[in-house]
Amino acid sequence: MLAFNFRTFAAELSNQMDGCVSGKRMYSSQEVAEDVLIEAWTRFDYTSGNGPVTVYQCEECGQYHLTSKGSMNNKLAQALADGKIQRQKEADRWMDRIRRK
Numbered sequence: 001m002l003a004f005n006f007r008t009f010a011a012e013l014s015n016q017m018d019g020c021v022s023g024k025r026m027y028s029s030q031e032v033a034e035d036v037l038i039e040a041w042t043r044f045d046y047t048s049g050n051g052p053v054t055v056y057q058c059e060e061c062g063q064y065h066l067t068s069k070g071s072m073n074n075k076l077a078q079a080l081a082d083g084k085i086q087r088q089k090e091a092d093r094w095m096d097r098i099r100r101k
Contacts, residue, residue: 026063030055033064034075040066041076042088 020026027033033055040052052066054073079085 020058020061020063020065022058022060022065024058024065026058026061026065027055028063030057030064033066034073037066037073037076038079038085041080041085042092 025036027036037052037055040046044051046052050068052068053076054070055064055066056070057063058065
């Protein structure tokens with residue numbers, strides 16, 4: 001399962017308050033942006049050609065953003081190939097069922 005780190009989340013949320021001229025969400029490092037990218041694929045049902053596929057460092061703010069343009073990020077490709085994202089989706093569905101009871 002993907003680990004949730006509240007401190008990282010809180011720091012990233014605080015970072016969002018400043019904003020980037022691009023209007024995109026900002027992430028402090030490539031690693032954090034890659035984790036968010038994989039989490040997005042876990043939470044949403046993206047189809048081919050739809051959704052973010054990689055991260056980049058912004059020339060305007062110096063932070064990292066997600067983008068749907070370019071080649072697929074290696075970590076995302078590996079998570080898709082080894083079934084990690086699909087397993088997490090299934091685990092999340094079961095957790096939702098348990099919470100509803």
